[in-house]
Amino acid sequence: MDDVADAVGVSRATVSNAYNRPDQLSAQLREEVLRAAKKLGYAGPNPTARSLAMSRTGAIAILLDTNLSTAFSDPALSVTLDALATVVDPEGHALLLLPGDGESGGPRAERVLTAQADIAVACSLADGAPALTAVRDRGLPLVVIDQPQVRGAARIGVEDRAGAAAAARHLLDLGHRRIGIFSAQCLSAPRGGEMNAEEAGNSRFHDTRERLAGYLETLAEAGVSTADVPIWEASGISVEGAIPSAFGLLDRQPRPTALLCMSDQLALAAISAARQLGLSVPGDLSVVGFDDAPPARWSEPPLTTVRQDLSAKGRVAGELVLGLLRGDKAPAPAQVPAELVVRESTAPA
Amino acid sequence: MDDVADAVGVSRATVSNAYNRPDQLSAQLREEVLRAAKKLGYAGPNPTARSLAMSRTGAIAILLDTNLSTAFSDPALSVTLDALATVVDPEGHALLLLPGDGESGGPRAERVLTAQADIAVACSLADGAPALTAVRDRGLPLVVIDQPQVRGAARIGVEDRAGAAAAARHLLDLGHRRIGIFSAQCLSAPRGGEMNAEEAGNSRFHDTRERLAGYLETLAEAGVSTADVPIWEASGISVEGAIPSAFGLLDRQPRPTALLCMSDQLALAAISAARQLGLSVPGDLSVVGFDDAPPARWSEPPLTTVRQDLSAKGRVAGELVLGLLRGDKAPAPAQVPAELVVRESTAPA
DNA sequence: CAGAATGACTTAAGCGCTTCAGAAAGTCTA
DNA sequence: TAGACTTTCTGAAGCGCTTAAGTCATTCTG
Numbered sequence: 182m183d184d185v186a187d188a189v190g191v192s193r194a195t196v197s198n199a200y201n202r203p204d205q206l207s208a209q210l211r212e213e214v215l216r217a218a219k220k221l222g223y224a225g226p227n228p229t230a231r232s233l234a235m236s237r238t239g240a241i242a243i244l245l246d247t248n249l250s251t252a253f254s255d256p257a258l259s260v261t262l263d264a265l266a267t268v269v270d271p272e273g274h275a276l277l278l279l280p281g282d283g284e285s286g287g288p289r290a291e292r293v294l295t296a297q298a299d300i301a302v303a304c305s306l307a308d309g310a311p312a313l314t315a316v317r318d319r320g321l322p323l324v325v326i327d328q329p330q331v332r333g334a335a336r337i338g339v340e341d342r343a344g345a346a347a348a349a350r351h352l353l354d355l356g357h358r359r360i361g362i363f364s365a366q367c368l369s370a371p372r373g374g375e376m377n378a379e380e381a382g383n384s385r386f387h388d389t390r391e392r393l394a395g396y397l398e399t400l401a402e403a404g405v406s407t408a409d410v411p412i413w414e415a416s417g418i419s420v421e422g423a424i425p426s427a428f429g430l431l432d433r434q435p436r437p438t439a440l441l442c443m444s445d446q447l448a449l450a451a452i453s454a455a456r457q458l459g460l461s462v463p464g465d466l467s468v469v470g471f472d473d474a475p476p477a478r479w480s481e482p483p484l485t486t487v488r489q490d491l492s493a494k495g496r497v498a499g500e501l502v503l504g505l506l507r508g509d510k511a512p513a514p515a516q517v518p519a520e521l522v523v524r525e526s527t528a529p530a
Numbered sequence: 531m532d533d534v535a536d537a538v539g540v541s542r543a544t545v546s547n548a549y550n551r552p553d554q555l556s557a558q559l560r561e562e563v564l565r566a567a568k569k570l571g572y573a574g575p576n577p578t579a580r581s582l583a584m585s586r587t588g589a590i591a592i593l594l595d596t597n598l599s600t601a602f603s604d605p606a607l608s609v610t611l612d613a614l615a616t617v618v619d620p621e622g623h624a625l626l627l628l629p630g631d632g633e634s635g636g637p638r639a640e641r642v643l644t645a646q647a648d649i650a651v652a653c654s655l656a657d658g659a660p661a662l663t664a665v666r667d668r669g670l671p672l673v674v675i676d677q678p679q680v681r682g683a684a685r686i687g688v689e690d691r692a693g694a695a696a697a698a699r700h701l702l703d704l705g706h707r708r709i710g711i712f713s714a715q716c717l718s719a720p721r722g723g724e725m726n727a728e729e730a731g732n733s734r735f736h737d738t739r740e741r742l743a744g745y746l747e748t749l750a751e752a753g754v755s756t757a758d759v760p761i762w763e764a765s766g767i768s769v770e771g772a773i774p775s776a777f778g779l780l781d782r783q784p785r786p787t788a789l790l791c792m793s794d795q796l797a798l799a800a801i802s803a804a805r806q807l808g809l810s811v812p813g814d815l816s817v818v819g820f821d822d823a824p825p826a827r828w829s830e831p832p833l834t835t836v837r838q839d840l841s842a843k844g845r846v847a848g849e850l851v852l853g854l855l856r857g858d859k860a861p862a863p864a865q866v867p868a869e870l871v872v873r874e875s876t877a878p879a
Numbered sequence: 880c881a882g883a884a885t886g887a888c889t890t891a892a893g894c895g896c897t898t899c900a901g902a903a904a905g906t907c908t909a
Numbered sequence: 910t911a912g913a914c915t916t917t918c919t920g921a922a923g924c925g926c927t928t929a930a931g932t933c934a935t936t937c938t939g
C-alpha cells in the first residue's frame with residue numbers, strides 16, 4: 182500500500198480511502214490510485230491486516246458435531262446452513278467450518294480459540310462440548326441451533342417435543358401399538374444398538390432427548406408402556422450408516438408394525454432395510470420421519486414426517502448472527518414450529 | 531497480552547512464548563503466566579493479530595460454483611471435501627466456504643479478494659470464473675479440482691472422458707441404441723431443457739464437456755449418430771431439482787431405452803421420474819450414473835455407475851494444499867481413475 | 880579457573896492496514 | 910472582503926501479536 186502511495190505521490194491514508202471511502206477523495210485521484218495499484222500488482226488491502234485494524238474478520242465459525250462428510254450428508258443441516266449463508270452473505274460474511282473431533286461432540290477447544298471469526302454458530306453440539314466453553318472464554322458472540330440455551334447466547338430451535346408427540350399420536354391413531362423408536366446418536370461413540378429408555382434419555386444431544394420424550398410421553402398416555410417400546414440407536418447419521426441398526430430394530434420378535442424415526446435419513450434407512458427384508462412400506466411397516474428435508478418428498482414411498490421449516494430456522498439464525506454482530510442483546514429463545522405431514526409411508530396397523 | 535505480562539512482571543515476548551514456544555521459558559514461569567492469563571480472562575493470542583504477524587491465517591478458501599445447499603446436496607462433493615478436511619485438519623487448517631454468486635460460476639471476485647485464507651481450492655468452477663482471476667491477482671496458491679489446468683496451480687481431476695466412454699460402451703454392449711444423455715449444468719443459468727451437441731459441447735464446465743465427449747465419441751464409434759442422441763440439461767444438480775427435466779427426457783418419442791447420466795444424482799432423478807411414469811428400471815429403462823457416491827449403493831435399484839475414488843481425490847487435493855503451503859512447486863496435473871461399476875440399474879435392451 | 884556453552888528473558892522492529900484529528904486550499908456568504 | 914465552511918488530503922497513533930538478535934547469569938569444560 183505504501184508503494185502505491187509513493188507511486189502516486191500521496192499518503193497511505195489516501196490509498197486506503199480509495200478502497201474504503203471513495204467519497205473521501207476526488208474521483209480523479211481515486212482512478213489514478215487504482216490504476217497505479219493495478220500496474221504494481223497490488224490487489225487491494227491485505228484482508229488480515231484490515232481485520233486487525235477493524236477488529237472484524239468477516240467470518241462466522243460454524244461449529245459442527247461431526248466430520249464434514251457426515252454433517253453434509255444430513256440434508257436438514259445443508260438447508261439450514263444455506264439459508265443462514267444467504268442471509269449473512271450480503272453483509273460480507275463467509276462461513277468457516279469447524280468439524281467435530283469425533284469425541285467431544287464438537288470441535289476441539291483449541292480450534293475454536295484460534296479460529297478467525299467474529300461470532301460462532303453451534304449446530305446441535307453435545308451438551309458440555311468443550312468448544313462451547315472455548316467460545317465463552319474468547320468472549321465470542323454465540324448463536325446456538327437445536328441446543329439447550331447457553332447464557333448470553335441467542336438460540337433458535339424446533340418444537341422437538343411437540344413434533345415428536347404428533348408423530349406418535351399419528352401412529353396410535355392408525356391403530357399401531359407395537360412401535361419402535363429409531364434414535365439418532367446419543368453418545369459420543371454411537372453403539373448402534375438397542376438401548377433402554379433411561380440411557381436414551383441421557384443422550385448428550387438436546388434434540389434427541391426432546392424427541393424421545395415426545396414419543397414416549399404420548400405413547401405412555403395411550404397406554405403403551407415405555408418398557409414395551411424398543412429403542413435403537415443408529416450407528417450413523419447417514420442413510421448408509423444407519424441401515425445396519427435398522428435391521429436390528431426390524432429383527433426383533435414381535436416385529437414392530439411402525440417406526441418412529443428421529444430424522445428422515447433414519448426413516449429412509451429403515452425403509453431400505455425393510456425392503457431388503459421383504460417388508461412393504463407402509464403395508465407391513467409404517468415409518469415416520471423427522472425434519473421433512475427435501476428427500477422426504479421424492480422418496481419411495483414419500484415420507485410421512487414431522488416438518489420443520491429448515492429454511493426459516495437458518496434464516497432466523499442468520500438474523501440472530503447479524504443482530505449480535507450489530508451489538509444487539511440476544512433475544513429470547515425462539516422455536517420454529519413442527520407439524521406432521523402425512524404422506525405415504527404410514528398406513529393403518 | 532501486555533496486561534498478562536504486567537501482571538506476572540515479565541515482557542510480552544515471554545507471554546507469547548508461553549503459548550507458542552514452551553521450551554523458551556521455564557515450566558514454572560509458564561505455569562504462572564497461564565494462571566495469570568486465566569485470572570485476567572485472557573483466552574490466548576488474538577488469532578487475527580497472530581495471523582498478521584505470522585502471515586498465515588490457517589484457513590483454506592473453498593471456492594464453490596453454487597450456493598451451499600446445492601453444493602452440499604451433492605454427496606460427491608461432500609465426500610471430497612471431507613477427505614480434504616481430514617488431511618489438512620491436523621495441520622490446523624479450517625475450511626472457509628465461498629459459495630458461488632449464481633451467475634459467474636464461482637464466488638464474486640471481491641469475496642475472494644477479501645477472504646482471509648492462505649490458499650484457495652476451486653471446485654469445478656466455470657471456465658473463466660472471475661474468482662480465478664482474483665486468486666491470481668492476490669497471488670494466492672491455488673489447487674483446482676475437476677477443472678482445466680490453471681497456470682501455476684496444482685490440479686487433480688478424474689478420468690472423465692474414459693469413464694464416460696466406459697458407461698456408453700456398457701449400454702452398447704447391452705444392445706441399447708436409443709440412448710439419451712442427461713447432462714449436468716452447462717450454462718450459468720441452467721435452462722433445464724433439450725440442447726444440441728454443440729451447445730452442450732460448449733459447456734462452461736470442464737467435466738461436463740469431457741463426459742459428454744466420452745459419451746458421444748463412443749456412441750459414434752458404434753454407429754449411433756450424435757444427431758440421434760437426445761441431450762437434456764438438468765434444471766438443477768439436486769435430485770429434486772433435476773426431476774422435471776428427467777420427465778422431459780423420458781417424454782420423447784421414441785423413448786430412449788437407456789440413459790447416460792452425468793452424476794448419480796441425475797440418475798436417481800431419472801429413476802424417480804421413470805417410476806412415476808410407470809416404467810421399471812432396468813426393465814423398461816437402463817440408467818447409468820457417474821461418481822459412485824454413497825447413495826448409489828443403497829438406491830432402489832442399486833446404481834450402475836462410473837466409480838471415481840472421491841476420497842482419494844479429496845486426499846490428494848489436501849496433500850496438494852499442504853505441499854503448496856510448504857512452498858513446493860505444483861506437481862504435474864494428476865487424475866484419479868474412473869471405472870464402471872455394474873449394479874442393477876442396467877439390463878439388456 | 881578462564882573461556883565456552885547454555886538457559887532464561889528482554890528489546891524492539893516489524894506484520895499491513897484503518898481512522899481520527901488536523902492542515903491547506905478553495906468556496907461561500909453577508 | 911473577512912470569517913465561516915467545504916473539500917481534499919496528511920500525520921501518526923494504534924490494532925495485538927511474533928521473532929531475530931541481544932543481554933545477563935549460570936553451568937560446563939579441560
